[in-house]
Amino acid sequence: MGEMSNQQSTTDVILIGAGIMSATLGTLLKELVPEWNITVFEKLENAGEESSNEWNNAGTGHSALCELNYTVEKPDGSIDISKAIKINEQFQVSRQFWSYLVNHNLIRNPQDFIMPLPHMSLVQGESNVAFLRKRFKALSNNLLFQGMEFSDDPKKLKEWIPLIMEGRNSNEPIAATKIDSGTDVNFGALTRMLIDHLKKQDVAIKYKHQVEDIKRTTDGLWELKVWNIDSGYIERHRAKFVFIGGGGGSLPLLQKTGIPESKHVGGFPVSGLFLVCKNPDVVAKHHAKVYGKAAVGAPPMSVPHLDTRYIDNKKSLLFGPFAGFSPKFLKTGSNMDLIASVKPNNVFTMLAAGAKNIPLTKYLIQQLMLSKEQRIEELRDFVPNAKSEDWDIVVAGQRVQVIKDTETGGKGTLQFGTEVISAADGSVAALLGASPGASTAVHVMLEVIKKCFPQYLKVWEPKLKEMIPSYGKSLVDNSDLFHEIHASTAQALGLIKKEPLQTGRSVS
Ligand SMILES: Cc1cc2nc3c(=O)[nH]c(=O)nc-3n(C[C@H](O)[C@H](O)[C@H](O)COP(=O)(O)OP(=O)(O)OC[C@H]3O[C@@H](n4cnc5c(N)ncnc54)[C@H](O)[C@@H]3O)c2cc1C
Numbered sequence: 001m002g003e004m005s006n007q008q009s010t011t012d013v014i015l016i017g018a019g020i021m022s023a024t025l026g027t028l029l030k031e032l033v034p035e036w037n038i039t040v041f042e043k044l045e046n047a048g049e050e051s052s053n054e055w056n057n058a059g060t061g062h063s064a065l066c067e068l069n070y071t072v073e074k075p076d077g078s079i080d081i082s083k084a085i086k087i088n089e090q091f092q093v094s095r096q097f098w099s100y101l102v103n104h105n106l107i108r109n110p111q112d113f114i115m116p117l118p119h120m121s122l123v124q125g126e127s128n129v130a131f132l133r134k135r136f137k138a139l140s141n142n143l144l145f146q147g148m149e150f151s152d153d154p155k156k157l158k159e160w161i162p163l164i165m166e167g168r169n170s171n172e173p174i175a176a177t178k179i180d181s182g183t184d185v186n187f188g189a190l191t192r193m194l195i196d197h198l199k200k201q202d203v204a205i206k207y208k209h210q211v212e213d214i215k216r217t218t219d220g221l222w223e224l225k226v227w228n229i230d231s232g233y234i235e236r237h238r239a240k241f242v243f244i245g246g247g248g249g250s251l252p253l254l255q256k257t258g259i260p261e262s263k264h265v266g267g268f269p270v271s272g273l274f275l276v277c278k279n280p281d282v283v284a285k286h287h288a289k290v291y292g293k294a295a296v297g298a299p300p301m302s303v304p305h306l307d308t309r310y311i312d313n314k315k316s317l318l319f320g321p322f323a324g325f326s327p328k329f330l331k332t333g334s335n336m337d338l339i340a341s342v343k344p345n346n347v348f349t350m351l352a353a354g355a356k357n358i359p360l361t362k363y364l365i366q367q368l369m370l371s372k373e374q375r376i377e378e379l380r381d382f383v384p385n386a387k388s389e390d391w392d393i394v395v396a397g398q399r400v401q402v403i404k405d406t407e408t409g410g411k412g413t414l415q416f417g418t419e420v421i422s423a424a425d426g427s428v429a430a431l432l433g434a435s436p437g438a439s440t441a442v443h444v445m446l447e448v449i450k451k452c453f454p455q456y457l458k459v460w461e462p463k464l465k466e467m468i469p470s471y472g473k474s475l476v477d478n479s480d481l482f483h484e485i486h487a488s489t490a491q492a493l494g495l496i497k498k499e500p501l502q503t504g505r506s507v508s
Pocket of ligand 1: 016017018019020021022041042043044047048049050051052053056057058059060061062187209210211212245246247248249250253271272273321330396397398399431433434435436437438439440
């Protein structure tokens, strides 16, 4: 890499990275202002090859139907469901936008990226069963979680999850909840569909173009130095607005902008592994996403789950992700990523985070060191009869959790959510963090739009409401609207047969 080329361009918008976030933002902007020209720079050869790829994430359409970390038990013993409501509402926004795209033939064959799949939570032990029962009561009375069932009857559980109940001889109490309106989402396929659609809309998609630097020009634009990997030359490209959708690679690029909002922010990389079942008889015996409860003190991303997945139109079975420690920010990144991200302005934030998170780092290193046999042992908590020879290990994507100074957590606090960081004038924005991630891409990219284009919001509002009928409204407070949207998006996305909208019932 080195010599400057005379390749230059000026566009309205540059999107860095061809993952689900850039693909979603580009698609939204093209609907809102078709005349704006957009260029995408992606360092790899194809779209959706990093975290958004179907083998690199768990494909859960996160809507808090099964993830126990979204409902915490308060000190008075009651269950706080506010976060679950928030996540669920955000997924309804994604469903509406995807339905709009399908209904307008902008993307086709929704079954290639979204499938109905029961979401289940499974716990063992008396106190966990009591927690799950309370959680079920709190959620099943809520509009957004209607149709959830609870059972602590082993006979019923055998019907729901034969593979998990087979060979289970412990007398420990066990219970599960099940809701049929869950989904498995192939975010890789969706990313590729959106990028193909953008290409047809005259968006320039530049693969094998790695963004190396971002600087402000004297006339208020942003100029990117981009390494054209094939030619070996460095190109300069300018834009009025830049979105840094580099996934784990976003933090270093945000730091290059030098905007004050990029200071005192760091990243904590977490790697992942899945066990993939290669025995079709075992795969056929399971049909759900089954989430368990994190061990006390373990981080939320370290709760492995047993998931039916639809990848390449084939049913698969994955267990994981097992979290681990890695200094890389991208799966295709470098072992120097973490060190290189430490700057004079965030060194104390990073050191404070390091000191605070010694148990977490220790946990992640221990996880990393597990042998395949030890991982199979963990799998046996879910599948008691699991045979090592039926399962292969595959490497999942990297997540980079945000580290920043917060009022409540103090210096160097590790954040588990996603975070939009933007310049005060809205000319550049970056997405950091990875959870709940791809499921909420539409909500998060609307946040980028609100932060960066406030002057257009009034004009864009009718179109935003056409694409997302609940735009600006809360669904949990609006039962008619929720029912209407839930039914129409299930219809558009082909989820209809598996979507009973009845009130929650306990079958124990
Ligand atoms: C193990 C794991 C499990 C997960 N499970 C789920 C789940 O079940 N449900 C869910 O909703 N989310 C899940 N997520 C999160 C989800 O995968 C991410 O939030 C989402 O894919 C992020 O999309 P993105 O577009 O920001 O990043 P990515 O998909 O990583 O895309 C970023 C792109 O930018 C490119 N890039 C980076 N740097 C540069 C540069 N300098 N120049 C040019 N291009 C660059 C990369 O090559 C990449 O293609 C999971 C993540 C992981 C790692």
